[in-house]
Amino acid sequence: MCGIAGFINFQEADKLARMAMDAEAHRGPDSRQSWTEDNVTFAHLRLSIIDLDHRSDQPFIKNGLVMVFNGEIYNYKELRARLLEIDASLEFRTDSDTEVLLEWYRLKREECLADLIGMFSFAVYDPTAKTLFLARDHFGIKPLFYTFIDNRLAFASELKALVNIPGFNRTINRVTLVGAMTYLWVPGNETMFEGCFKLPPAHYMQLDLSNPSLQPRIKEYWRPETRVVHTDEKATIETLTDCMEASIRRHMIADVPVSSFLSGGLDSSLISVMAARTGVNLSTYTIGTSEEDKKVEKMPADEKYARMLADQFHFDHHEIVVKANIIDDLPRMVYMLDEPIGDPAALNTYLICKAARENGVKVLLSGMGADELFFGYRRQRATLLATRYQRTPAFLRKSLEAIAALLPVKAFGKGIRIVRWLKRFLSFAGLSPEEAYMRSYSYYDANELKELFRADVSADFGKLREQHKHFYNENGYDEPRNKMCYTDMHLFMVGLNLTYTDRASMAASVEVRVPFIDREVVQTALHISGGLKYKKKQQKYILKKVAEKYLPHSIIYRPKASFGAPIRSWISNDLKPLIDELLSERQVTARNLFNYGYVKKLIDEDRKGIADHAYRLYQLITVELWLRRYADEPAVPAGPAAVYEQA
The missing domain is CATH 3.40.50.620 (HUPs)
Known part of the structure; x- marks a missing residue:
């Protein structure tokens, strides 16, 4: 497990590599090295897990190929044995999965990815062919950020290793900001900045570095089968x-x-x-x-x-x-x-x-x-329950909804969980299955987002809706349980x-x-x-x-328990001064993203116990803290777009 970074066609790339290694130092305390040739610079920080010897440190160079690799290839011993069956004269100088991965790539190039079992993001530079190859594992377990600035490419394991590059585009991507408020996390393969992206899971990128335009080709290399085989x-x-x-x-x-x-x-x-x-x-x-x-x-x-x-x-x-x-x-x-x-x-x-x-x-x-x-999620079961709820006589539903609207979610300093759950369920119980499922783990609907944001974000929210509809409806399943699982795997699991x-x-x-x-x-x-x-x-x-x-x-068969934290206690107690500071009228107005009146309404309703807005408030202060650390600098134009291909 490691941190990686790379800089193509940058002046002072060695300095940028040092900056990246400083930013990602926590990812690899066991070794820190960089390598430069031509216009290519790689940086690597190592947390040594397999083959602890320094001979396996990176960037790893062997027989004309250079690699930086973050992750683990769990079937590397089997791949190593297959390599020796193919070529008994092949010599290994380490016992690492890094060297096996490099040799497997040398043998099969992009087709090597079909044989890998593990978590990984890696880059290989071929100085002879002047090509660069980057890949990310099947599910996005390991990250890989990249950005193009003019005809230059920078990539890294973490966004913080890129944001201080001269010319980095700090323009906020409004779709992802709306996504961050809707879900409390950033969906998809864009980032909070325009012009900076994540290489999608199960994709690779190829670049011909002899081409001055440095146009990337990004292709999906794997997609799981979505057909029911096991019924017994x-x-x-x-x-x-x-x-x-x-x-x-x-x-x-x-x-x-x-x-x-x-x-x-x-x-x-x-x-x-x-x-x-x-x-x-x-x-x-x-x-x-x-x-x-x-x-x-x-x-x-x-x-x-x-x-x-x-x-x-x-x-x-x-x-x-x-x-x-x-x-x-x-x-x-x-x-x-x-x-x-x-x-x-x-x-x-x-x-x-x-x-x-x-x-x-x-x-x-x-x-x-x-x-x-x-x-395994309660919201999955609740979405199934919603279809039954819709068959309940209308007068009973209206009566329940009227009573629920009057009930407090907190009294005498203690939360009332059953009321909180009921209000949450009723917020999506009347929707279609796909809409209900998205709403079950969304924290705002379209109308609430209109009230929250100063700008019109309906088009941005529309893109999120289409993304969710795509995963829910276009997966090959004909029943809701697997539809929900598939959607969660591609959105919730990866994004959060x-x-x-x-x-x-x-x-x-x-x-x-x-x-x-x-x-x-x-x-x-x-x-x-x-x-x-x-x-x-x-x-x-x-x-x-x-x-x-x-x-x-x-x-x-114990009751379901989430891996959470006492967020409502924090919002009511420890974080109260921070909320008052970061979400003050002066601060919210100066930021010019959110309507202070609506933010104030959330704070007041939560403190009075009328509604549970703990996660909304936590995300609002999180966004403000993130903007202060990452975005409060001038923006510059974005780089070229990538060409995507599906498997």
Whole structure:
């Protein structure tokens, strides 16, 4: 796991490389190197996981090719054996996946990507052919930002490594800003800046550096099959079990100890127990909430379940109580995340990774991805329930909606969760399935966005709507459960969960691995019928049946608990002064993005307990902090557009 950067056709590229390495230093504390030839400069920071020897440091140069690589290729040993079968005279000078990846690329060029199982972003320069090749893994687990400034290209693992390049375009991309407010995270492959992009998951970029125009060619190299193959319950349990066990074995490959997140819920518990069964002495990490925060907001009893599982399976267990100094930690977290992300789970991830790193841990396993793939979110079930609600007599629906409008979401300093859930459900219960699903995890509808923004953002919101409709409707499935899973995999998983996990973990110099988001596991999951993902009123039904082979019943069938933080307690207490400062009339008016009257309404309703606006307010202060750190400088024109091709 590492940080990479590259600069093509830039003057003073060595200086830019040093700046990039300074910005990404947390991603690779074990080695820091750069390389320059012709008009190409590569920079690399290494967190050594496989082959710890400095012979595997990067940029990696061998027989005329130069590579910078961030990630892990889990099947590299198999690929190395195949390379030696093809050419027995091939010599390896390291035991790393880096060298195997370079040789596999040399053999197959862009077709090498079809054989890779892992998480990666990498660049290869061929000085003889004057070509540059960049690629990103199948699901976007590892990031790759890029920008063109005139006929120059810069790329990096993190946005912060690019923003200070002379000529970088700091014009705010309004579509992504509207997306950041709508979802609390940035959807798609654009960034908060016009002219700066993310290489999409499962895509590569090719450039002919002998062409002065430096026109990129970007092509999709993989797309999962979306057809139902697995409908028999017993056979599917066996198939999924075998697939998960193989993924866990791959994800345990390392030359340092591998530890695990452990929330005490189904996903992380299954990952942890399966990992321990490979024969390692597993250390696990759980995050808890202080008693003071629990007074305002009821939090899941993760510590109890995690402790129980750790005792049963003899894990070396570590429990971390969240004691975030949120006033100081939030601005730092906003900077580390590169984008305004209004989900405080990022801070939890950082705190766990920081504590693990202090114990010498470099690698943590995570249960991320299971909810997206196996129908595990409450909003997925709520969207199904909405179709039944629409068949309820109109007078009953109107009566319920009238009563709900009068109920407070907070009283006597404590949140009323059932009322909060009810109001949320009613906000989308009358919509079509696709519209309801988007609204179930949106924080504003089109009319509310009109009130929030000073400018007319209807066209920007329209682009978000079309993007969501595309993923929901054009995926080959004919029933809503798999439609929702597919949409979540492409939007929510990539835009939020993988984004904050990478930045927050790497901020602590820790690699997080996600065995559920494995190419073979994902493909298997997308072949499973929706009827096996939600059955007998059980979400993640088929995964729970697999888990029965490994976990106690009390863990598998405990109430759903999200990986969250006491955000409502923070908004009511710790963050109150920051809200008053950052969302004051003077500040909001000077920024000229949002209508102060509407912002003031959100603050007042939340403090009076009329409505729950905690996440909206958290994102509003997050956006202001992000703008101060990233955007408060003059803008310049954007560079050329890329040419996209589908597989």
